[in-house]
Ligand SMILES: Cc1cc2nc3c(=O)[nH]c(=O)nc-3n(C[C@H](O)[C@H](O)[C@H](O)COP(=O)(O)OP(=O)(O)OC[C@H]3O[C@@H](n4cnc5c(N)ncnc54)[C@H](O)[C@@H]3O)c2cc1C
Ligand code: SF4
C-alpha cells in the first residue's frame with residue numbers, strides 16, 4: 028500500500044505517542060501520507076519535524092488501510108539526514124556500537140564519568156538527556172563468550188544485540204543456558220550493531236554497512252543449517268523488516284526466513300511437542316509492558332504464552348503505552364520532555380495493575396520504566412530461568 | 424504450529440463481541456486484524472435500528488435484513504450482556520429496545536440511538552431546553568454556532584486548553600491540575616442555563632469520573648457532544664471491548680492482515696498473512712469473519728464488481744456500477760450500502776459451502792447502516808449470534 032491509500036481517518040494520529048504529548052509534531056498522517064504528496068526529489072528536504080518521530084510504528088499497527096506512515100517518515104528522516112549536517116547527539120547515537128564497545132573496554136572509567144555531575148554536563152552539552160541514568164557498561168562482553176555446544180539436532184545462532192552485549196551480558200548468558208537446557212546448540216556468530224540506531228539517527232550509510240556485515244555473517248550460518256534467534260525486539264524488527272525494505276541487503280530475505288524471536292522459537296518447540304519445560308512455581312505479580320517493536324513483529328506476544336505456563340505467576344499485559352525512550356530517541360535533549368511524559372504515563376498504567384515488578388523484552392523499555400517506577404524490570408528470560416531453576420554462570 | 428479453537432478476523436465491535444463470548448465459554452480464541460476498527464470513528468453510541476424504538480424499527484425491516492436472522496430474545500441478551508460488561512469496565516451504557524434516545528450532535532441536530540454512553544445521557548431531548556455549550560480554542564470541526572442556531576435558549580463560551588485536537592485536549596483532561604483549572608474557569612463563567620454541553624474530549628481513561636467531577640462543582644448535569652472523527656467516545660468503546668476480550672483470555676495479533684486461507688473440502692484450516700520472512704499462519708477449528716464493510720476493509724470495490732478479500736465469498740452486488748450511487752451525495756439510500764456477504768440463519772456465508780466459517784457485522788449484505796440506523800448495534804448483536812452458532816458447531 029502507498030500513501031495514496033490513506034483515507035484520512037486519523038486513527039494513526041490517535042495512536043501516535045509523540046503526537047499526544049508534543050504539539051510540535053504534526054503526527055503520522057501529516058508527516059507521512061499527507062506531506063508525501065509535497066515531497067519532491069528536486070527540492071531540499073525542509074521537514075525537520077520528521078526527526079521528532081520515534082519510529083515506534085504504532086501508526087502502522089493501527090492503520091486500517093495498510094498505509095505505512097512510519098515507513099514514509101523513516102525514508103523522509105533518511106533524506107533529511109543525508110541533506111543536512113548531523114548534530115553531535117545524532118552522530119554519537121548512530122555510532123552507539125563503537126561508543127559502547129569503547130565504553131565496555133574501559134568500563135570502570137566510563138561508568139564513573141557517566142555518573143558524575145560533570146559527566147552529565149558534558150552529555151547535556153552534546154544534546155544528550157540525563158534524566159534517567161545511562162546503563163552502566165559491563166567489563167566482559169558477551170561476544171567474548173566461547174562457543175557453547177550441546178548434543179542435539181537443533182542448532183541456533185544467537186544475535187544478541189548491543190544492549191545485551193555491552194550492558195547486560197548476564198541476560199545473554201541466561202539465554203544461552205536456557206537454550207542449552209532444552210538441548211539446543213547455541214553459537215554466537217560474528218556480529219555488529221543491527222544498524223537500527225544509525226537508521227534512527229538518519230545515518231543510512233552507516234546503517235547499511237552494519238547490515239551488510241551482519242548479513243554476510245548470518246547468511247553463512249543459515250547455509251550451515253542454523254536458525255537465527257534474536258531476543259531484542261528492535262534488532263529483530265530491523266533484521267526482518269529494515270534489511271529488506273530500507274537497507275536493500277541482498278541476503279535479507281533468506282535470513283528473514285530463518286529468523287525467530289527467542290520466545291517464538293521456544294513456543295513453537297513446545298507446541299510441536301519437541302520440548303516440555305517443567306515450570307516450577309514463581310510467586311510474582313508482574314506487569315508485562317509490550318515493547319512497540321514486539322507488537323510490530325506480527326508474531327503476537329509469545330513470551331506471554333510462555334509466562335502463562337508458570338504456576339503462581341500473574342502477568343497483566345499492557346500494550347497500549349509506549350515507554351517513550353525508543354532506544355536513543357529519548358536520550359536526545361530535544362526529545363527528553365516527550366520521553367519523560369510518555370514514560371510517566373506508562374508507569375501510571377503499570378502502577379494501576381498493582382504489579383510488583385515489570386517485565387519487558389526490550390532493554391531500553393526496561394531501563395526507562397525501571398528508572399521511572401523504581402520497580403524491578405526483568406527480561407522474560409529471567410523469569411523463565413527462575414521458574415526452571417537455571418542460573419547463569421558468574422562473570423569471570 | 425499454534426492451534427486455536429477460533430480465529431476471529433477483525434477487531435471491531437463484531438469481532439471483539441464474538442471473540443469475547445467464545446473466550447468466555449473457554450475456547451482458545453485469537454483476534455487478528457489489519458488495523459483499528461470503524462468504531463474508533465463512530466460516536467460510541469450503539470445504534471440498533473432507527474424508529475421511535477428499536478423494537479418498532481426492527482418489525483419494519485425488510486425480510487432480507489441481517490437483523491431479521493436474530494430472535495428478539497437473542498438481541499436482548501446481546502444488549503444486556505454488553506451493558507453489564509461495559510458497566511464493569513466503568514463505561515456505562517443506558518437504554519434498550521423499548522425507546523430510542525436522542526443525542527445532540529455537533530451540528531445541532533439530533534441523532535437517535537439505542538444505547539447511550541453515560542457521558543451523553545444528559546443530552547437534551549428537545550430544542551427548547553436551556554443549554555450552555557463550552558468549546559475549546561482552535562478545536563476544529565466543532566462550532567457552537569450550529570447548535571445555537573437551533574436552540575433559542577443556548578449560549579456558549581470558549582476555553583483555551585493549550586491544545587486544539589480532540590486527542591490533545593482529552594489527554595489534558597486526564598491531568599488533575601488541568602481539570603481543576605478548567606472547573607475554576609467554568610465556575611467563573613456564571614452560567615445560567617441548567618445543562619452544560621462539552622465536546623466529547625473529557626479524557627479517555629476515566630471519563631465518567633471526570634464528568635462527575637465537573638457536575639459536582641457546577642451543580643448541574645453535564646453531557647458530552649460527540650465530535651466528528653477522531654472520536655474519543657468511539658475510542659473508549661474500542662479500548663473497553665479490547666480489555667474485555669483480553670480479560671476473557673483472548674489473544675490479539677495486530678497488524679496481521681489476512682491475505683488468504685488454507686482449506687480442505689468444506690473446512691478452512693488456517694489463515695495466513697504476508698511477512699518479511701518465514702510464512703506466518705494461524706490455524707483453528709472455526710473462523711469468524713468480522714472484517715467490516717468498505718471502511719473496515721472487508722469489502723473492496725473494483726471497477727466491475729465488489730469482492731470479499733479473504734475467503735472470496737460470494738458477494739451480493741446490488742447492480743452494475745453505474746447504479747451504485749444516487750445523485751444526492753447525502754442520500755441514505757445509495758444502492759452500494761446493500762452490498763455484502765449473505766448469511767444464512769446460522770450466520771454461515773450463503774453459497775460458499777464452508778462448514779466452519781461464520782460471518783457477522785458490517786460486512787453483511789442488506790445492512791444499509793445509514794438508512795436503518797443500525798451500525799454498532801448490528802455488529803454487536805450479529806457478533807453475539809455468530810459466536811452462539813460457532814459454539815454450537817464446536818461442541
Ligand atoms: C464516521 C462514522 C460514524 C459512525 N457513527 C456511528 C454511530 O454513532 N453509531 C453506530 O452505531 N454506528 C456508527 N457507525 C457505524 C459503525 O461504526 C460500524 O458499522 C461498526 O463499527 C462496524 O463494526 P464491525 O465490527 O462490523 O466492522 P469494522 O469496525 O469495520 O471492523 C473491521 C475490522 O476488520 C479488520 N480487517 C478488515 N480486513 C481484514 C483482513 N483482511 N485481515 C485482518 N483484518 C481485517 C479491520 O482492520 C477492522 O479491525 C459510524 C461509522 C462511521 C464511518
Ligand atoms: S512511528 Fe510512532 S512516533 Fe512515529 S509517527 Fe508513527 S506513531 Fe508517531
Ligand code: SF4
Pocket residue numbers: 032033034035036037038039040055056060089090091092093094095096
Ligand atoms: S490510519 Fe492510515 S488511513 Fe487513517 S489517516 Fe492514518 S495513514 Fe491514513
